[in-house]
Amino acid sequence: MMQLLTQLFTVFLPIYQDIVAKYKAAHGTDPTDAEIAAQFEAHVQEYLAEGAAWKAAHPSA
Amino acid sequence: MLRNSLIALALLGVVACGKPAPGSLSPAGVRIWQADQAVVALGETQRIAIGLNGVKVCDPAPCHPLLSDTNTRIVIDAVSDGIGTIHQVPAGWKATGLAALDRIVARLDAAGKTTLASYVDAARALLNVP
Numbered sequence: 001m002m003q004l005l006t007q008l009f010t011v012f013l014p015i016y017q018d019i020v021a022k023y024k025a026a027h028g029t030d031p032t033d034a035e036i037a038a039q040f041e042a043h044v045q046e047y048l049a050e051g052a053a054w055k056a057a058h059p060s061a
Numbered sequence: 062m063l064r065n066s067l068i069a070l071a072l073l074g075v076v077a078c079g080k081p082a083p084g085s086l087s088p089a090g091v092r093i094w095q096a097d098q099a100v101v102a103l104g105e106t107q108r109i110a111i112g113l114n115g116v117k118v119c120d121p122a123p124c125h126p127l128l129s130d131t132n133t134r135i136v137i138d139a140v141s142d143g144i145g146t147i148h149q150v151p152a153g154w155k156a157t158g159l160a161a162l163d164r165i166v167a168r169l170d171a172a173g174k175t176t177l178a179s180y181v182d183a184a185r186a187l188l189n190v191p
Contacts, residue, residue, distance in 0.1 A: 030083050033090035040097040044148045047104030051137040054111050058130050 096151035099158040102187040103140045103147075106162070109180045110136035132173030139164040158188040 031039075082091040113128035126133075143161030147154050162185050169177060 030085035032085065033087050033093070036083075036086060036090050036094050036097065040093050040100065040151070043097055043100045043104060044144055047100065047107060047144055048141055050104070050111065051107055051141045054114075054137060055134065058134070060130075 092154075093151055096147050096154040098190075099147055099154035099188055100144050102184045103143050103158055103161055106165075106177075106180055106184045107136055107140040110177065113176060128173060128176050129170075132169050132177070135168045135173070136165055136177070139168070155188055159185065162188070 082094045086094060110128055110133050114126045114130065114133040116127040117124045118127050119125075139161045142164075143157050146157045150157070162181050165177070166174065166181060
C-alpha cells in the first residue's frame with residue numbers, strides 16, 4: 001500500500017506543481033482580457049493535445 | 062478510498078484557491094476566465110486519468126494499470142468533447158463541464174467509478190463554485 005501511495009504521489013506531484021506554477025503566472029498581476037483569452041486558448045490546445053497523444057500511444061484501447 | 066479522497070482534496074485545494082475573476086477584466090473577459098477555469102477542471106481530470114493509467118498494480122496478478130485503458134479513453138473522449146464545446150461556446154462552460162463529468166460517470170465500469178469518484182467529485186465542485 002505504501003508503495004502504491006508513493007507511486008501515486010510521484011505521479012501527481014509534478015501535476016500539482018504545474019497547476020501552482022500556472023496559477024502564480026496567471027494571477028501574479030492583474031491580467032488583461034487579451035491575456036486571459038490567450039491563456040484560455042493555450043489551455044484548450046494543451047489538454048486536447050495531451051488526450052490525443054495518449055490515444056495515439058494506445059490505439060487499441 | 063481514503064487515498065483518493067486525500068488526493069482529490071489536495072487537487073481541489075490547489076485549484077480552488079485561485080482568486081475570483083480579476084477586477085481588471087471586462088464582462089466578456091470574466092466569461093472567458095470562467096470558461097478557462099472549467100477547461101482546467103476538465104483537463105486536470107483527464108491528466109489524473111492518464112496518470113492513473115500509468116500506475117501499474119500487480120495485486121491481484123497479472124499486473125495492470127490502476128485505471129484501465131478503456132476507462133482512460135472514456136475520460137479523454139468526454140473531456141475532449143467538453144473542452145471543444147467550451148472552446149466554441151465559452152458562455153456555456155458550466156453546463157458543458159458538468160455534462161462531460163456526467164458522461165464520464167455514466168460510462169465508466171465499476172472499477173473505474175471507484176478509482177475516479179473522488180477526482181470527478183472534486184472537478185464537479187470546481188465547476189459549481191460561483
